[in-house]
Amino acid sequence: MNASGPDVLAILPELLLTGGALVLALSEVFLRGERRGYQPVVAGVVSALAFASFAANASEPARALFGGFAAQDGLAIFGGATVCVGLFLTVLVGAGFLRVRAAERGEFYALLLLSAAGMCLLLRATDLLLVFVAIELMSVPTYALATYLRTGQRPAEAAFKYFLLGAFSSALFLYGAALCYGATGQTSLRGIAAAGGGPLLVAGLAFLLAGLGFKVAAVPFHMWTPDVYEGSPTPVTTFMSVGVKTAAFVAMLRILVTAFGGTGLAGTVAWGPVVQALAVLTMAIGNLFALTQRSVKRMLAYSSVAHAGYLLVAVAAAANGAVRAEATQGLLFYLAAYTLTAAGAFGAVAMLERRSGASAQPWDLDQFAGLARRRPWAAAATAMLLLSLAGIPPSAGFVGKLLVLRAAVDAGLVPLAVVAVLTSVVGLYYYLRVVVYLYMQPPAEAQEIPVHSWATDAALLATAVAVLAVGIGPGLLSDAATAGAKLFGG
Template sequence: MPAGFSTLDFYFILPELVLTGGALLLLLLSVTVPKQDGVLLGVTLVTIATTLVAVSAFAGLDETVSRGLLAIDGFAAFFKVLALLSAALTVLMSAPYLRVEGLKAGEYYFLILCATLGMMFMASGLDLITLFIGLETMALSFYVLVGYLKPNPRSNEAAVKYFLLGAFSLGILLYGMSLLYGATGTTSLAGISAALSGQETSAVLVLAVILVGAGMGFKIAAVPFHMWAPDVYEGAPTPVTAFLSVGSKAASFAMLLRIFVEGLPALAEEWKTLFWGLAVVTMTVGNIAALTQSNLKRMLAYSSIAHAGYLLIGVVVGTERGVASMLVYLGVYLFMQLGVFGIVTAMRRGDIIGDELKDLTGLFKRSPVVGFAMLCFMLSLGGIPPTAGFMGKMWLFGAAIDAGEIWLVVIAVLNSAVSAYYYLRVVVFMWINEDEPAGSPIAIGPTMAVALGVALLGTVVLGVYPQALFEYAQSAASTLDGITSSIALR
């Protein structure tokens, strides 16, 4: 064993090892076991569940392991739980979708687990290299997943677009990281932070902030780096879109927070200005573009761009409360966003693709429960109580007010009001239009029912009684190094 490593380091990455083992087992099973769909689904879910148990075994720890490469802290655990939960729900809603589309399940689940593995390293990485490898692991898996509908030209186009733009953005990110390394002589976040403290801000450092910010901006789909999102969201298999918009976004935010809050507190003024601007244009452009979409997946793509804008408020605030409110929001976002995509997935039937707004016509009349669930998700995305989205937004805006970011938050609430328009348009199609519904009836299988049930429960319960999430997010945020506590209202 090389110097500095110990068996303890393997102990601390037990969850990741379990996940890797499960993923490899899946590959093996997919070529050996006949009649495999149920088995593969079972193995995938068991792997995720075991990993979740392993993650929770480290709850409460705040350790730096593997020679400073990885953090085992509450912040990492929170994002690992988010990644695993969203993977589990994605897998549950994928099962019937794969059947309808006639896709092979083995590689698909393998890639989902690989992406999840990447997300977990993005959450706990304390070194630019670890973070970058985590990001790359996730991104590569997604390039393949987005193009998984091989005969479908839209899916192919989406995959190529995502790959090209993704590679380009990773290049930019890497360039920024190399500048940071050049300026400080280290890739460790703690080392960078120490090297920069007390140092004069130089043009190189500002450039590094801009490049790293732009690279992360691509990943979270912040305007003006969002161009890929609508096409990719529309072309990708719907469950993959769901996973992309929740898991990938959450992990990218984790990485963004790690780099900027832990690594670059000395440049806080610069990156806060950068993200202030990004937040404003992201939510505004996202919401305005969503207003006119007629394709549901495209609309949700723009809506998720807007949500990235809201989340950036938390980064701009940068205090413990700001980060905690982001975590709350991401937790809430997981349920509502996966719920919506679950329903869009269920809309895909043998005779209809079902991702146009007009395909929702008469949904409530035909399947009242699905219609009600969709109503809850839409209200939640719009931030209207008593749904979880309201609690998330309320606390995010609260953190901004606490930090004195009044104009930012005014722009955000006005955006939030605009967004209600297009979310309600969906409701109009489902509940109010009297036309005959298109396509064959919607069948919700058992796995889809579980996925939708969990999403709906999360959306409603966290809207009425969010205490547990608030508490968890607060304790997770407080473990992020370099975080400042709240700033009093002026």
């Protein structure tokens, strides 16, 4: 057995999340009452506990776990803490959303927690075998969650598309892992770095990148994103955009840097230019398609694609060994900032969403019109979050973009940084258009008054305050990201 006590203790967050999921799933069996208010509380407490156990380990030195299958390092801890925050916000958004629709079930929260456990495992996986299992554990619950509500806009189509393309991308990843194993005889990332390579390893890396590209919604693997994000229940969309993105990006960085970033033969594979090309495409197409959307939810889906592009800039910068720590810090900061901002923004969508499934456009811009008159605080919070998505100071999104661009410039990728700035300018238009609707348009005539939910309101206000606070004083978060950029064996 190589499962020693300290190793098991190190994966305490995953154990907590799995345990919480079991409790919630079983609660549906044994507590047959119709009152389910305790479920989001349990899920929230479990995610807070998992966050605390990540935070408690923050100062531990990086080390390998379970004989090199996983690692306890800054990347795993910072990413895990980010995922737990995203999970907590999703639970808040979901609590209000489901209560209004009388759709609270233990399975919803159980699947969220199981998926989060998979994400935390993915963040620390240092062996392609475990990476694959963790990707599946992260994805399978989200496939089911995408079809959780059967009413509304084409939910079955969204879920089916997500499932098929997700399974396809997992197969691509697995094929890539098999080719890497065939080329090197190793599945551990450090083993691949130390072993020889050749063209087969390049093919393997290409498949691995394509598989992960689907998960992070990078162009040209983004086709599913708008339909799935729009068709899934809004809390699930929130979770996809914050959790899956964080875990998949950290896994991508870890694989590229640990296995293909060393000085060995595998390190000579020039993946930097490929990631640069993906970044340019993703930024351009994400922002351009977002321009034309009237549905705010679909706009946020394309915005999520665009943000994947900015994150890819950080990954491309990490190809340069000299600025790797800086680029990793930028990536982590950006992921944390995006988690806060996107969770809040989707929370605003959930707050305003019409309950009647008959409406053709439940997320139309008109829903946002005149919100400032009816609910000034919610409108101010939404505007703050949109400004952060656009990257306007003082906001967390601005600092994140600044750190990523600084890393790109230091890595000598000035053209890439220029493209990032230009596409951000395009992004301003569609984010600010929503703000204009919030403040300067009269409310539509027969507008349904959104139902108050303190949980969703709390998520909205908390994220807006946090985004502003990080924007004004980014020191704490950026220090944490610097500590998080210490990669085991990287």
